[in-house]
Amino acid sequence: MRGKLRHGNVPLRGIAVVAILLVIAWAATASVTLLFRGEQPPPPQLAAPPLIPAPPPIPAPGPESAGALRDGQPGEVGLNPAPIAAAQGQLAAGTQTSPGNPIPSYAGEVSLLARDGVVVSRQAAGFSLRYADAQGPELPAEQQEKVQNDTIFDLASLTKLFTSIAVLQLADDGRVNLNAPAADYVPEFAASGKQKITVQELLTHTSGLQAKIELWRLPPPDRLPAVLGATPQNPPGTVYRYSDLNMITLGVLVERVSGQPLDAVVHDRITAPLGMTDTGYRPPRDKLHRIAATEFETDPPRGLVRGEVQDENAWSLGGVAGQAGIFSTADDLAVLGQALLDGGTYRNQRILRPETVRAMLTNYNTAFPGDAHGLGFELDQPWYMAGLSGPHTAGHTGFTGTSLVIDPGSRSIVVLLTNAVHPSRTWGSIGSARLEIAQGMASALRPPGHDG
DSSP: OOGGGGGGSOOOOHHHHHHHHHHHHHHHHHHHHHHTTOOOOOOOOOOOSSSSSOOOOOOOOOOGGSSSSSSOOGGGGGGOOHHHHHHHHHHHTTTTTTBBOEEEEEEEEEEEEEEETTEEEEEEEEEOOOOOSSOOOOOGGOOOOEEOOOOEEEEEGHHHHHHHHHHHHHHHTOOOTSSSGGGGGGGGGGGGTTOOBBBBHHTTTTOOOSSSGGGSSSSSHHHHHHHTTTOOOOOTSSOOOHHHHHHHHHHHHHHHHSSHHHHHHHHHIIOOOEEEOEESSSGGGGGGGOOOOEEEETTEEEEEOOSSSSSSSHHHTSSSOOOEEEEOOOEEEEEEEHHHHHEEEEETTSSSSOOOHHHHTSSSOSSSTTTOOOOEEOOOOOOHHGGGGOTTTTEEEETTEEEEEETEEEEEEEEEETTTSSSSSOOOOOOHHHHHHHHHHHHHHHTTOOOO
């Protein structure tokens, strides 16, 4: 651009304007470079449309992640394999029983680690179906089914990430203003003093709404109105409270604005473009043999839950809701993670603008220390991100025993899928497994001899 400026033909005022624009562009690019080096840029000021004023570009992905994910060895991307192998061993041990541990931590697991577009670890262990009832007697050996790398798991609250992306896509389109009241798009949400709760406050769990309502105990016609008519427990923006009501409401918002059912939006705008063929709501019956069983439910009396969403509220809403209901595989979730690391694109298919991805990885909850949150994603949560945790490390967990961690600083992805609630939610213990696999990746980033 500088080579085309000719002082003799361009007015001095025009030169000054161009110079100012160049300085602004340099500053914006520097801000995003800080983000991907793990440093803290100033939080963007949301306004939609556009989502962020003067949005800065995210740097182009490196050559390793220019295309699709591929399998490789840890050493190819500068990782020490020893901590990864140790973490794999710990995860496999969690599926086993012993004389001193008659109940495994989880029936089965699939884990996946990737860096710079290279999948360096993929492991399946344990069982997708193991128990005969909620008390835990095992099925005959010939009826038990082992977990495979392509086993499909109920994601539980990881569904919230897809709902959030769908909302942000509408913001990218200029159809949703994140600073506007959610009631602008779902008018009945204004009831009971909620007329000022914004879309952003729903995304960051600062709406003041209660955590949940047992919708399944209500008559079907009353379930969704109970959410949209709920009375806030606190004024918006004054408290962080993780709430399923936030995401159920956002799912309704997506449907109202798009004119399509939520499951169709997720398929058409997220999973189909990214090639996530095993991801979606209400998986078809011909995939049942690949789906990990969850719990034996007695209240409500559903029996063994397999191939249907475990979450009672999502189930009561027909299996499609903003807070739960999506099923997926480890490989499909890695694709989603890679798309976000690459600024919203995978295999030349864009699902979000780069500046929108940047906003997803920026903490809007600075007033609530320990509850850092981007737009839909949790940030900097050491309790399951372990040594990968940082200001822009993003992720989420799910009640069934799932977790996803995406670290822009190291361009790493950690996926852990388990059926920890099989045969009962009172059995499983998934916290240590989440830490072990995330710390395995964090330690692998260090040179040999420094992997503690």
